[in-house]
Amino acid sequence: MAIVTLTTDFGTADGYVGAMKGVILSLAPGTTLVDLTHDVPRHDVAAAAHALLTSTPLFPPSTIHCAVIDPGVGGARAEVVVSAGGHYFVGPDNGIFALVARAPDAAHAIQAPAFRRSVVAPTFHGRDVFAAAAAALARGEALSSAGPAVELRGTLGEAPPRTAPGRVIGEVVHIDRYGNLVSDVAIADLNAAGIAAPGTEVTVMVSRRTVRGIARTYEDVAPGKLLAYVGSSGTLEVAVREGSAADALGVGRGAEIEIVAVEPPSR
Amino acid sequence: MAIVTLTTDFGTADGYVGAMKGVILSLAPGTTLVDLTHDVPRHDVAAAAHALLTSTPLFPPSTIHCAVIDPGVGGARAEVVVSAGGHYFVGPDNGIFALVARAPDAAHAIQAPAFRRSVVAPTFHGRDVFAAAAAALARGEALSSAGPAVELRGTLGEAPPRTAPGRVIGEVVHIDRYGNLVSDVAIADLNAAGIAAPGTEVTVMVSRRTVRGIARTYEDVAPGKLLAYVGSSGTLEVAVREGSAADALGVGRGAEIEIVAVEPPSR
């Protein structure tokens, strides 16, 4: 039985998400539907890309992830089905898959009648294109039968972290519900800068505030205090225990975050 | 395996929706539960009616749609199961089904013990009446075994659009999450006024603002600009590309919307 997950910015007050669910259950009876999130900020492709990265790798192989944050609906961006990392992704090629499909195994345009509803409203491809395409994959249609192979063009326009000996500069790529600042600085970046060796003291700087050392979990600091730690997605995060780092520091997505090795005192 | 969809104004912070789900899964094991929306504005029967219209027709035949926006719970409004358009609807007869069951095939009061929990709290019919009735249908009980046949009385009190040659006057019946103004003016109304013939130029007026022509999709205008278009439900909508028409025009539900054919210049 196929699993189809749903990620949108539709909110849950209208009937739009329900319409997509109805299409999928009509075209692929017995499919297991799973809501990932419908509360992505409106038109925020980068936030959706991050939510997909946080959740989709945990699903069973061959899960179909249908993601519709689509400010350009009806316009020029391509409609695609993608195979990457053992999963399928269905949605607009606007950068939403930039994090989960950095190296896709295959991507095809959604053109075949079996992958679209017979009438397509120009303003609701979530229902008439993407839900139908997800249902086609759930029924077992081959990815390649959706249409011609395409190259994914969508990007998020994010630069990777810069590293130098003893220094990494990255950015805040996501603010979560708790106000935690999730950065793009991975363990590998710290290793590349030679500052993750056991015992290396570091200073983390964001928005002119400095945090000394990397904590293991929130309880390592007192309530209300700032801490830096390796988050559950494997990148560096900055938080305030039982508070909001985003509020405390007044920073948003895109803010620079810098990790610097502290010189041991000379002997 | 039966499908039961859920539509409420309960929000999702309390345990009320969960209680309904538990009742259904207890009384009809194996049912597929589908959340349509629990974020209908409190007591807003019209918004729920619109959400049902947007989503329920897309579901497979015989889907059971349980909808509980019930400001009169415990009072005089009837509790009903309805068959219409190949689907089943379960809820209070307060107008919530006025759009999806304009011409019901059958409607019955919920009175039989098999359709109600043995003890019914006067303030939570969602759990004790409607969830139980939805479960009874999911188990395969006949609609007519719920209780005596009844006439649906609930209405939304909305007048249909008025048409005259070259002119249609309707109203905004829904504001969606994006601030798009969804009207009740359907293609058929435009046809009735003789203004939808290909090439007919129209002017759309709402709240003293005028939009020239009917666009195909958002990308037909520049970001921030107003447009009118035929929405995904088949009625005229007014939107601001990448913005909120409701905010830009300061209008809410019930606002008048007028479509007028533009006279071609005399030759």
Add this chain to the structure above:
Amino acid sequence: MAIVTLTTDFGTADGYVGAMKGVILSLAPGTTLVDLTHDVPRHDVAAAAHALLTSTPLFPPSTIHCAVIDPGVGGARAEVVVSAGGHYFVGPDNGIFALVARAPDAAHAIQAPAFRRSVVAPTFHGRDVFAAAAAALARGEALSSAGPAVELRGTLGEAPPRTAPGRVIGEVVHIDRYGNLVSDVAIADLNAAGIAAPGTEVTVMVSRRTVRGIARTYEDVAPGKLLAYVGSSGTLEVAVREGSAADALGVGRGAEIEIVAVEPPSR
């Protein structure tokens, strides 16, 4: 087929809930996932305990309820699987199960490898411990195989209502989405005070406001008026019909509520 319900304070804008769902569906294929609520106020263990009490008893026996409101993640609180009232509960031992598992049949620490992911992030036990433990139970693993038996220590620090002849003093333990004040005063408490006998007149006092008598349902009073009634969970509630008692009275959780028998006039 096992049912696993999910209760968190993660909100639905991030990918965290989706990550838990992915883990469960990966480790226990075919599990039926049911969202109870992800909108518990951040870190509000008492609100989650109430949501569980409202919803979980309605589910079929042996349902697995995974609840993660976990401000102390990575700290000293125990991670537990609990059997109580014919249901299973999985989460941190911080009081979240204080209402649904007052007298647990068994409780075990989550230590066995089959109940945890191989790598556990110190800040996301919802994904790496609790979802994995719920999946283990869903696969049919015995509760006792999770780890050593433990005593539950978490409490909500709430005192039970005090009763005296003709008088009960309780407190507001939950404010629901409608602004209804849900108290901890049960029918049994009223009986203990001898004031629930049929015909006993009572006065309900909260925040210096007085309500005379106990109504059956909202429609017993005019819109905008205060009423007291026995709520759907079996405890006394105070509401404003088609309004918010919390707003009208300016009270929050913890407010005192007093029920006093009215002396019949002496003859």
